[in-house]
Amino acid sequence: MKISEAVTLLDKLAPPQLQxxxxxxxxxxxxxxxxxxxxLVSLDVTEAIIDEAAEKNCxxxxxxxxxxxxxxxxxxxDGFVQRTVMKAIKNDIAVYxxxxxxxxxxxxxxxxxxxxxxLSNTRVLDEKQGGLKKLVTFVPTDHLEKxxxxxxxxxxxxxxxxxxxxxxxxxxxxFRALEDGNxxxxxxxxxxxxxxxxxxxxxxxxxxxxxVKALLExxxxxxxxxxxxxxxxxxxxxxxxxxxxxxxxxxEEELLFMIKNVLGAExxxxxxxxxxxxKRVALCGGSGFFLLPAAKRxxxxxFITADVKYHEFFEADGExxxxxxxxxxxxxxxxxxxxxxxQKNFPTFAVLKSELKTxxxxxxx
Ligand SMILES: [Zn+2]
Numbered sequence: 001m002k003i004s005e006a007v008t009l010l011d012k013l014a015p016p017q018l019q020x021x022x023x024x025x026x027x028x029x030x031x032x033x034x035x036x037x038x039x040l041v042s043l044d045v046t047e048a049i050i051d052e053a054a055e056k057n058c059x060x061x062x063x064x065x066x067x068x069x070x071x072x073x074x075x076x077x078d079g080f081v082q083r084t085v086m087k088a089i090k091n092d093i094a095v096y097x098x099x100x101x102x103x104x105x106x107x108x109x110x111x112x113x114x115x116x117x118x119l120s121n122t123r124v125l126d127e128k129q130g131g132l133k134k135l136v137t138f139v140p141t142d143h144l145e146k147x148x149x150x151x152x153x154x155x156x157x158x159x160x161x162x163x164x165x166x167x168x169x170x171x172x173x174x175f176r177a178l179e180d181g182n183x184x185x186x187x188x189x190x191x192x193x194x195x196x197x198x199x200x201x202x203x204x205x206x207x208x209x210x211x212v213k214a215l216l217e218x219x220x221x222x223x224x225x226x227x228x229x230x231x232x233x234x235x236x237x238x239x240x241x242x243x244x245x246x247x248x249x250x251x252e253e254e255l256l257f258m259i260k261n262v263l264g265a266e267x268x269x270x271x272x273x274x275x276x277x278x279k280r281v282a283l284c285g286g287s288g289f290f291l292l293p294a295a296k297r298x299x300x301x302x303f304i305t306a307d308v309k310y311h312e313f314f315e316a317d318g319e320x321x322x323x324x325x326x327x328x329x330x331x332x333x334x335x336x337x338x339x340x341x342x343q344k345n346f347p348t349f350a351v352l353k354s355e356l357k358t359x360x361x362x363x364x365x
Pocket of ligand 1: 287
């Protein structure tokens with residue numbers, strides 16, 4: 001198997017186009033045409049992780065956090081980022097990062113956390129605005145199935161828990177082929193009437209190039225009529241954070257202990273208990289404080305995230321229990337998620353989870 005096959009599969013789990021503008025997810029280091037000897041999955045990429053990959057004969061490291069994030073201007077071994085990248089290159093180890101794009105899909109890290117806490121009725125906490133487009137095209141009836149299937153296969157008609165969504169309306173198209181034309185039906189210089197079906201479907205904006213390619217390849221006409229428009233709708237399954245309901249109401253203290261246990265967190269920093277029962281919980285692994293207003297709007301009694309600063313705790317303002325359970329702690333299951341996804345799709349291939357705990361934070365009691 002080539003490294004590129006693993007990259008294609010990971011791109012499917014969380015398309016890189018869904019990453020935030022400040023992010024640097026995707027294929028970062030290496031040659032994707034190389035044969036893949038094994039995959040090591042980790043949360044971070046450090047020199048120790050590259051050593052571990054080399055020891056275990058894995059020439060692809062798949063990590064959540066991008067080792068190259070702000071851009072590199074030189075490679076002289078100055079600082080851990082440069083040293084790690086240089087070590088990867090020296091050992092011919094490729095590096096792939098799947099960061100905010102994985103945070104932005106419902107089945108990502110937050111979906112996994114929600115599952116571990118037993119949340120139901122889950123939905124994205126802050127749906128991404130835009131990102132949806134609509135295709136309208138006209139297809140002669142004898143090619144209807146072929147074109148529709150090609151569009152579905154390339155990302156068209158996907159809405160939440162449904163795929164293959166389209167609207168189809170029969171009608172009559174007209175055209176006249178000019179002298180240099182090579183019409184699929186009809187005669188040069190004569191107006192032709194053809195039974196056609198108008199197909200409409202929505203699709204994620206990032207799929208546009210593939211979708212149009214599939215349309216042009218599957219459609220029999222020399223000139224394919226189609227229009228694409230941008231929609232203002234939000235995409236319900238794409239965005240950051242997650243919110244859901246516990247099976248039964250519990251006390252705030254019980255919730256905090258449950259999270260501490262599930263995450264193996266040594267400490268949880270949180271705002272004053274409000275003395276109310278918790279049923280709805282909002283979550284965002286990693287630095288999710290920016291979602292506090294969305295958590296309040298969603299009616300959650302608690303919001304669990306990480307990297308909350310002193311002044312930010314004030315903003316809970318007695319309306320919600322805000323808890324910081326640690327960045328590593330809230331994201332550690334990403335390794336499990338990525339490894340099991342890769343293993344499921346490459347059942348006979350070596351997919352290993354890193355045995356190193358890359359958390360750079362220690363606690364003193
Ligand atoms: Zn993170």
